[in-house]
Amino acid sequence: SQTIHQWPATLVQPVGSPLSLECTVEGTSNPNLYWYRQAAGRGLQLLFYSVGIGQISSEVPQNLSASRPQDRQFILSSKKLLLSDSGFYLCAWRTGLNGPLHFGNGTRLTVT
Amino acid sequence: GQQVMQIPQYQHVQEGEDFTTYCNSSTTLSNIQWYKQRPGGHPVFLIQLVKSGEVKKQKRLTFQFGEAKKNSSLHITATQTTDVGTYFCAGSGNDMRFGAGTRLTVKP
Numbered sequence: 001s002q003t004i005h006q007w008p009a010t011l012v013q014p015v016g017s018p019l020s021l022e023c024t025v026e027g028t029s030n031p032n033l034y035w036y037r038q039a040a041g042r043g044l045q046l047l048f049y050s051v052g053i054g055q056i057s058s059e060v061p062q063n064l065s066a067s068r069p070q071d072r073q074f075i076l077s078s079k080k081l082l083l084s085d086s087g088f089y090l091c092a093w094r095t096g097l098n099g100p101l102h103f104g105n106g107t108r109l110t111v112t
Numbered sequence: 113g114q115q116v117m118q119i120p121q122y123q124h125v126q127e128g129e130d131f132t133t134y135c136n137s138s139t140t141l142s143n144i145q146w147y148k149q150r151p152g153g154h155p156v157f158l159i160q161l162v163k164s165g166e167v168k169k170q171k172r173l174t175f176q177f178g179e180a181k182k183n184s185s186l187h188i189t190a191t192q193t194t195d196v197g198t199y200f201c202a203g204s205g206n207d208m209r210f211g212a213g214t215r216l217t218v219k220p
Binding site: 036044098104106 | 142147153154156157160200202204205207208210211212213215
C-alpha cells in the first residue's frame with residue numbers, strides 16, 4: 001500500500017534561519033506531488049506542485065523553493081525564514097491529474 | 113488553475129441539526145473533490161464528483177454536483193459531534209486548488 005512520510009512534525013526556527021522540509025512517498029511510481037501551506041484557521045494555499053523529477057511549478061512568489069531530486073521525494077526549502085512563513089505545511093501526492101490527494105501528517109512551523 | 117469559492121466560512125449548529133456548505137466556480141469544473149480536516153489533523157479525501165448533476169451519498173452526507181458543473185454542495189443530515197472539522201472542496205486539475213473551507217462546530 002502507498003504511504004507518505006513528512007517530517008519533522010513540529011519545528012521552531014528563528015527568523016533568518018534556513019528551512020528544509022522533506023516528504024517521501026512509498027508504494028507508487030511517478031506520483032504528482034504537492035506542497036500546501038495552511039495558516040492557523042485558514043484554507044490551503046498551494047505553494048508548489050511537481051509532475052515529475054526536476055519539474056516544479058511555483059504558485060506563489062516568495063522566499064520558498066521546492067525540489068524533486070528523486071521520483072518520490074519532494075523537498076521544501078528556504079534560505080532565510082520570515083515571520084510570515086509560520087504555518088502548517090502539508091505535503092500530498094496523487095496519481096494522475098484527477099485522482100484524490102493523499103496528505104501527509106504535516107509540519108507545524110513556528111518562526112520566532 | 114480552477115479557483116473555487118466556498119461558503120459559509122463558519123457554521124455552528126446544535127447536534128441533530130442539518131448542515132450545508134457550498135462551493136462555486138466561475139468556470140466549468142472537470143470534477144470536484146471534497147475533503148474533511150479534523151482539528152489538528154490533515155485533510156482526508158471524502159469523495160469525487162465527475163458527472164453533471166451527480167449526487168452521491170455517504171451515510172448522512174450527501175454530495176451534489178451542479179448541472180453546469182460550476183457548483184457543488186455537501187449536506188450533512190442530523191449532525192453529530194464527530195462531524196466537527198473543516199470541509200474543503202477542490203476543483204481538480206493539475207494544480208488542485210482548494211476552497212477556503214467551512215469550519216463546522218457542533219454543540220452537543
